[in-house]
Amino acid sequence: MKGMSVIVKKVAQLLSAMIFVFGMYIAIHGHIMPGGGFTGGVLLASSFIVLVLAQGLEYFKLKQQRERTSLVESLSVLLILLLGFSGLFAGSMVFFGNYLPKGQPGELLSAGNIPIYSILIGIKVAATLFTIFLALTIYKEEVST
Amino acid sequence: MNTEIYLTIILIIMIILALTAIHAKDLLSAVIAQGGIGYGLVICFLLLKAPDLAIVQIVAETITIIIMVAVLHDSTRFEMRCPTCRRDIINLTSALILGATLLYFFVDAISVLPPFGEHTLRMSANYVYDAIEKTGATNLVKGVLWDFRALDTLGEAAVLFTTAMGVLAILRLKGRVKNN
Numbered sequence: 001m002k003g004m005s006v007i008v009k010k011v012a013q014l015l016s017a018m019i020f021v022f023g024m025y026i027a028i029h030g031h032i033m034p035g036g037g038f039t040g041g042v043l044l045a046s047s048f049i050v051l052v053l054a055q056g057l058e059y060f061k062l063k064q065q066r067e068r069t070s071l072v073e074s075l076s077v078l079l080i081l082l083l084g085f086s087g088l089f090a091g092s093m094v095f096f097g098n099y100l101p102k103g104q105p106g107e108l109l110s111a112g113n114i115p116i117y118s119i120l121i122g123i124k125v126a127a128t129l130f131t132i133f134l135a136l137t138i139y140k141e142e143v144s145t
Numbered sequence: 146m147n148t149e150i151y152l153t154i155i156l157i158i159m160i161i162l163a164l165t166a167i168h169a170k171d172l173l174s175a176v177i178a179q180g181g182i183g184y185g186l187v188i189c190f191l192l193l194k195a196p197d198l199a200i201v202q203i204v205a206e207t208i209t210i211i212i213m214v215a216v217l218h219d220s221t222r223f224e225m226r227c228p229t230c231r232r233d234i235i236n237l238t239s240a241l242i243l244g245a246t247l248l249y250f251f252v253d254a255i256s257v258l259p260p261f262g263e264h265t266l267r268m269s270a271n272y273v274y275d276a277i278e279k280t281g282a283t284n285l286v287k288g289v290l291w292d293f294r295a296l297d298t299l300g301e302a303a304v305l306f307t308t309a310m311g312v313l314a315i316l317r318l319k320g321r322v323k324n325n
Contacts, residue, residue, distance in 0.1 A: 036284070
């Protein structure tokens with residue numbers, strides 16, 4: 001995939017950082033305001049996708065590193081499962097138990113395990129969408145050459 | 146009361162857009178009309194006080210439009226129609242019969258539903274009133290998703306994981322070759 005014009009490249013560079021920060025904000029504040037892991041993850045993935053669409057596939061040498069997004073995805077699923085299993089041994093002894101201290105409702109550090117799940121699912125969704133996008137673009141590249 | 150009027154207007158616009166999407170000659174305008182339906186749904190979610198769903202819907206709708214435009218960009222913009230289609234009468238009668246049946250059962254079922262705007266069912270009242278104490282999360286949706294119904298959410302994560310694996314497996318062009 002070729003890159004686009006200079007204007008598009010510059011705007012994509014400026015915008016993608018802002019989209020990235022906004023996605024992190026949405027994912028981290030999932031337990032106190034609308035949004036959460038899935039939405040934040042989609043925003044994170046779209047910040048990468050905008051960059052790749054603007055600069056072209058060759059610029060980041062993504063063909064050599066396509067296993068890494070898959071690795072991040074699998075690791076975050078594994079962490080979610082491990083955190084869920086750890087609920088069996090602490091607190092109320094149930095799968096996916098919420099055993100960390102609850103804190104003051106409405107603050108950033110509250111709601112026990114929920115923010116950790118939010119962040120992990122954000123990473124997972126971002127990695128999944130970016131993996132699918134990379135697979136599609138690399139496939140098209142391989143077919144056309 | 147105002148909400149219902151706005152919802153009715155948006156729903157009528159969405160129905161018109163759906164008819165446009167079906168009958169458009171140009172596939173690009175069909176895709177654009179379909180995007181309009183999605184964004185109308187976003188406004189419906191916002192009016193019904195569901196910002197979580199609205200955010201997800203707006204992102205998913207944008208991605209869907211981008212993918213569909215990309216597909217159109219690589220294929221033709223015009224529909225391929227078969228010239229000798231003479232099944233219009235059969236299609237119309239079956240559609241009418243199906244619509245009448247569905248309408249009959251719908252009218253029957255709508256009398257059982259609670260009136261519009263009264264959300265507190267027997268089961269969800271427990272969630273709504275005790276969620277902040279039990280989970281500590283101000284966003285009740287996340288409290289339900291990751292505390293009361295965490296197992297369901299794990300299933301959703303598994304669906305996403307399987308989707309990625311399936312895409313990677315289908316699109317892998319060069320299979321793994323065994324070294325002899």
